[in-house]
Structure formats: C-alpha cells, structure tokens
Amino acid sequence: KAGVTQTPRYLIKTRGQQVTLSCSPISGHRSVSWYQQTPGQGLQFLFEYFSETQRNKGNFPGRFSGRQFSNSRSEMNVSTLELGDSALYLCASSRGSTDTEAFFGQGTRLTVV
Amino acid sequence: GQQVMQIPQYQHVQEGEDFTTYCNSSTTLSNIQWYKQRPGGHPVFLIQLVKSGEVKKQKRLTFQFGEAKKNSSLHITATQTTDVGTYFCAGLWTPLVFGKGTRLSVIA
Numbered sequence: 001k002a003g004v005t006q007t008p009r010y011l012i013k014t015r016g017q018q019v020t021l022s023c024s025p026i027s028g029h030r031s032v033s034w035y036q037q038t039p040g041q042g043l044q045f046l047f048e049y050f051s052e053t054q055r056n057k058g059n060f061p062g063r064f065s066g067r068q069f070s071n072s073r074s075e076m077n078v079s080t081l082e083l084g085d086s087a088l089y090l091c092a093s094s095r096g097s098t099d100t101e102a103f104f105g106q107g108t109r110l111t112v113v
Numbered sequence: 114g115q116q117v118m119q120i121p122q123y124q125h126v127q128e129g130e131d132f133t134t135y136c137n138s139s140t141t142l143s144n145i146q147w148y149k150q151r152p153g154g155h156p157v158f159l160i161q162l163v164k165s166g167e168v169k170k171q172k173r174l175t176f177q178f179g180e181a182k183k184n185s186s187l188h189i190t191a192t193q194t195t196d197v198g199t200y201f202c203a204g205l206w207t208p209l210v211f212g213k214g215t216r217l218s219v220i221a
Contacts, residue, residue, distance in 0.1 A: 040213070045210060055208075090156070100209065
C-alpha cells in the first residue's frame with residue numbers, strides 16, 4: 001500500500017513569509033501527527049489530528065497551525081517565518097485508536113533565509 | 114509535561130562491537146516504541162513494548178521494558194555498518210513523545 005506522502009520535499013522561504021505543508025496519510029489511517037526535527041533536538045511534537053479534530057497540541061507558538069480534511073489529509077501552516085523555523089517537518093499517520101504504530105513520511109525540508 | 118530522556122546522545126563503535134541505548138521516563142509509560150532513522154531518511158518503526166519486564170528480540174536487536182515501565186533499552190549485538198542511524202524511543206501518552214535519540218556510528 002502507498003506510504004505517507006508529504007509535499008513539497010524541499011522549500012526555501014524568506015523571513016516573514018508563510019508556508020503550507022501537506023501530508024497524505026496511509027489509506028485508512030485517521031490520525032495524523034506533525035513533528036519538527038532539528039539537529040540535536042530530536043522530534044518535537046507539533047500537533048495531532050484525528051477525524052478532522054485537533055486532539056493534541058505541542059508547545060509551539062500560534063504561528064504554527066494545522067488542519068485535517070475529511071479524507072484525513074492534513075496541512076500545516078507556519079506564518080511569519082523566522083530563521084529558527086528551518087527544520088525537517090515530518091508527518092506521521094496511524095490508525096489512531098489502539099494501533100498506534102506511526103508511519104512517517106519523507107518529510108519537508110524547510111529553509112528560511 | 115511528559116518527556117523521555119535518552120542516553121547516550123552519540124555512540125561510535127567498531128564493527129562487531131555491541132551497542133546499547135537507554136530510555137528513561139519520569140512517569141509510567143503505557144507502552145514504549147522504538148524507531149530507527151537512517152541518515153537522510155525518516156523514522157521507521159522497529160517495535161512496541163507493552164508489558165512490564167517485556168523482552169523482545171529481532172535478530173541482533175534486543176529490546177527490554179523495565180519492570181516499573183519507566184525505562185527501556187535497545188541492545189544491538191555485533192554491530193554492522195547497516196546499523197548506522199539514530200535510534201529513538203517514544204513513549205505513548207497520546208501523542209507519541211520522542212526522546213532525542215542516540216546516533217550510532219559504526220566504523221568498519
């Protein structure tokens with residue numbers, strides 16, 4: 001079956017701009033989580049969506065937002081980009097109930113200049 | 114908030130040596146998962162441990178879950194160059210909370 005698809009794979013943005021990243025989960029998976037990965041910081045949780053509802057939110061500023069559509073696809077948006085937002089953004093999907101194994105996409109590498 | 118601590122942060126070994134990474138939580142975990150991320154890749158699920166004291170093996174990899182369900186370890190016997198990557202533990206509190214990982218380098 002198709003894996004988790006993230007688009008775009010690479011992005012270069014300027015400070016102050018905004019960006020939208022997309023994630024298509026594995027068919028049948030209703031939970032989508034987003035993580036920010038930077039060197040030395042591991043995977044920091046941004047938010048999780050389940051059946052179009054935000055179920056959990058990490059400790060990130062309000063510039064980071066997301067949503068999930070009825071087909072489980074998810075987007076995350078970062079407004080007013082800062083240099084420190086440069087990172088690999090990973091999306092992970094799971095069935096979301098008792099089956100919690102996370103399947104990760106390849107990620108979107110965002111560079112803010 | 115919930116967090117998991119992982120040590121060591123880096124480990125360099127000669128091919129054929131053993132490797133162990135440890136994961137500790139300040140609170141009891143319902144379960145713990147382990148992932149491996151190859152350089153330039155994305156995390157890939159390895160295993161989930163649920164029961165207190167559980168031990169699971171996958172070929173040269175041995176995973177343990179502590180009796181108190183607050184710690185876990187991953188041990189690799191006789192490392193190979195294919196073992197290179199970063200190993201993460203993740204505690205399930207809904208959502209998964211990841212440790213910072215242990216980066217393993219294997220010198221041939």
